[in-house]
Amino acid sequence: MTSVQEIKQRFGIIGASSLLDRAIDKAMQVAATDISVLVTGESGVGKEVIPKVIHQLSARKHNPYIAVNCGAIPEGTIDSELFGHEKGAFTGATNSRKGYFEEGNTGTIFLDEVGELPLSTQVRLLRVLETGEFIKVGSSKIIKTDVRIVAATNMDMEEAIKNNKFREDLYYRLNTVEITIPPLRKRKEDIHLLFRKFAADFADKYKMPPVRLAPEAIEMLNNYRWPGNIRQLRNLAEQMSVLEHDREISAHTLHNYLPAINENNMPAIYNKKQESDFSSEREIMYKLLFDMKSDLNDLKKLTLDLMKSGDTASFKENNEQLIHRIYGDDDEVEEVNKVLHLPQKPEESRYVDYNEDEEVYEEHVVEESLSLQDKEIEMIRKALERNGNKRKKAADELGISERTLYRKIKQYKL
Numbered sequence: 001m002t003s004v005q006e007i008k009q010r011f012g013i014i015g016a017s018s019l020l021d022r023a024i025d026k027a028m029q030v031a032a033t034d035i036s037v038l039v040t041g042e043s044g045v046g047k048e049v050i051p052k053v054i055h056q057l058s059a060r061k062h063n064p065y066i067a068v069n070c071g072a073i074p075e076g077t078i079d080s081e082l083f084g085h086e087k088g089a090f091t092g093a094t095n096s097r098k099g100y101f102e103e104g105n106t107g108t109i110f111l112d113e114v115g116e117l118p119l120s121t122q123v124r125l126l127r128v129l130e131t132g133e134f135i136k137v138g139s140s141k142i143i144k145t146d147v148r149i150v151a152a153t154n155m156d157m158e159e160a161i162k163n164n165k166f167r168e169d170l171y172y173r174l175n176t177v178e179i180t181i182p183p184l185r186k187r188k189e190d191i192h193l194l195f196r197k198f199a200a201d202f203a204d205k206y207k208m209p210p211v212r213l214a215p216e217a218i219e220m221l222n223n224y225r226w227p228g229n230i231r232q233l234r235n236l237a238e239q240m241s242v243l244e245h246d247r248e249i250s251a252h253t254l255h256n257y258l259p260a261i262n263e264n265n266m267p268a269i270y271n272k273k274q275e276s277d278f279s280s281e282r283e284i285m286y287k288l289l290f291d292m293k294s295d296l297n298d299l300k301k302l303t304l305d306l307m308k309s310g311d312t313a314s315f316k317e318n319n320e321q322l323i324h325r326i327y328g329d330d331d332e333v334e335e336v337n338k339v340l341h342l343p344q345k346p347e348e349s350r351y352v353d354y355n356e357d358e359e360v361y362e363e364h365v366v367e368e369s370l371s372l373q374d375k376e377i378e379m380i381r382k383a384l385e386r387n388g389n390k391r392k393k394a395a396d397e398l399g400i401s402e403r404t405l406y407r408k409i410k411q412y413k414l
Contacts, residue, residue: 015190031057041181044231064107071113089138115155198237
């Protein structure tokens, strides 16, 4: 009886992972039967090798083996590709044509990315699985076929069924036996083995010495999550084989090819639930932004109330309540009070003037013995005197705009 190790050598499968061995063992067990198989796993894990193993170990091994990428065929032509069409069935159908199910009679058909099939095509495929019959596009004649179907997908099929993207009855017909290929991050013992194999292949292809990894680089390679799985690892090996002059790759060099080495990358398997999670996160962010806008409006209103009333004690109390609501932290309240220059000493009174034209806050400190207006006039006069009546410099010193200063000079007739 053929062993798992012999199958690996025969089909060029690299790896010592127990999860990988389990997948190959299941493929060997179902090969002798004609039951349908669904191969699942993330994108890039190498799902396409399992149908080949099943076909070559079956009684159909001398008959046709056809691999069809369902996601690469346009929706308008996929029925014709799979089941064929009659002459004149649609515009451009100048001749009759056999489909894959007719060409692959007595053999095996591998339907890759089966989750991408349109619902109308799923109905036709279900009929083939149940009765072995199909009808060409534009024909009424029933054709019999004897094919073994092996399908593969990286979709969350249960989620696709919930969202009415895939027929439940077809799913259970295809999924008589499910074989799951583990992602590369769950096969850490295989990562360096695969890299060495790819490096040797590209060295032979490009007629150059193979690249090799320093010990720190090997550790980095093994700790990476590999969202693109084996496909990504192969591309990495090819890039470094071509671009790097130094044949020994350091951890620093490897990091340049893996810029997100420390990030918690999402798995590459497609999951509709992720999409809905992202929508929820966006909704939360929008709500936070609207809440922040509301809080800023409240702060503006409090500032305008202070400008009108001059009651800084009341303003400080209301402001602290608002900051507590936003931050929930006494230290934050103190820091915000400092930024807003709220009164800290009882012998001084401070107020903030909000200039609607310039959209700035103008701070004024007033001793209890002086009126606000007198103090403001005094400050403006002193600033003008110190700056030789140059309004721009005086405005900069006062921390207000030149336009506001000019309005104040006219108002107080200075």
